[in-house]
Amino acid sequence: MISLVDYGAGNVGSVLKAVEYLGFPSEVASTPGQLERSDKIILPGQGHFGSMLRALDERGLLAPLQKQIAAGTPYLGICLGLQALYEKSEEAPGVPGLGLLQGTVLKFKALEKVPQIGWNQLQLRRGSRLFRFIPDGSFAYYCHSYYAPVVPEAVAVTEYGETYATGIEKGNVCAVQFHPEKSGEVGLRVLKNFLEM
């Protein structure tokens, strides 16, 4: 079963709608038991870095999530679900992230409007599974104030004042900064690629 992690503040509904539209059976997972049984996990993050990680912990979801990722279960983080993979974030300095990627998530400088709301282009690294069949330069829909630094595991980057990581692939761990459930055909393709992995 594909689990969409519900920690109380994410946009689970619209991601669920997209996954169902693509024809994959899925469920909203809000208990540790559900997460432990998952074959694939999607974390549609939204809101505040610290609040999300605390909410996951308080609901007993953080430990099974880490265990599943370590066991090789395919994971797709969306938006905050990408940022959570880093060590920490400027948004919540005292709250540790999952630490699977090195570095600190930073706030956009005020050179551009913050948050970035709208469509921006993906610069893709060749050979990515997550971005299979997606042309370089495709647009995706973003809505965020903090950005993830470019790491060796980045398979897609985007420019908005800074060049930052918008697609991650590290073994079974995938993540995107944009909202695939709101990015039209491009987004649906990314979701399909993950669901078929």
Place this chain on the structure above:
Amino acid sequence: MFAKRIIPCLDCKDGRVVKGIRFLNLRDAGDPGELAEAYNRAGADELVMLDISASREGRATLMETVTRVARKLFIPLTVGGGVRTVEDAQRLLGAGSDKIAINTAAVEHPEVISELAAQFGSQAVVVAIDARRTHAPKVETGNLKLEDGKSKSEKRKATDYDVPVSNFQFPVSSAAPAAPRWEVVTYGGSRPTGLDAERWARRVAELGAGEILLTSMDADGTQAGFDCELTATMSHAVPIPVIASGGAGNPEHFAEVFLRGAADAALAASIFHFETHTVRSLKRFLRERGVPVRI
């Protein structure tokens, strides 16, 4: 490349799109679901649905309409019209809307903006501002009292704009160069509020609005072009995106509002409902004019 957004607007009443529809190749031109899909195929970056139903029955229909429109739509959907409380917003977001637009209720109870942002995140909160030119000189915006002994023209102005005396804005000096100002109006433009639109924009951004949907009441319905001066003033005043609305009549108007008006997005209804200008042809035009768009 970060793109400027083109946003078609569906004005809905009792579950039907009501404004200037003449779409070809649709079984039912007034059906919001079909129009939404057509705009999505044509390359719209987002959709806005504004409900103008007056009745409670109309509102109930809206929920059903939102659910139906959202089911197959994988671009952002904003719904507005009659949103007054966190509960109203909750229902719309639950039905599949990604953002809600709030207008009159925000002016009457600004704290609702913070409540919505705290509950759903700023990204879900669009504050709609309807602004009208006052043609008054640059004004001091302190809450000065109108007292006896003031000039007739000052008194007449207060009456003209029908604003509470405590909100009356005095000219700094009669010698100051005239700069255009805009006043916030509510209830579909029928009620002046005395609020300076630029100040109100700053305030709503501080309160947690994620975007501003700015409609020029002078330009709205004229198809003579957006109010670029208003849009630029507001866009430079706030750190959040400003969606320009009102006055779109041809592709050149969109180029102007992006290049001269500093708009982050532009919204229009009638121009897209007639197939002379599709979203796609508009975007091609804009690209040639050097406006970054998603094609």
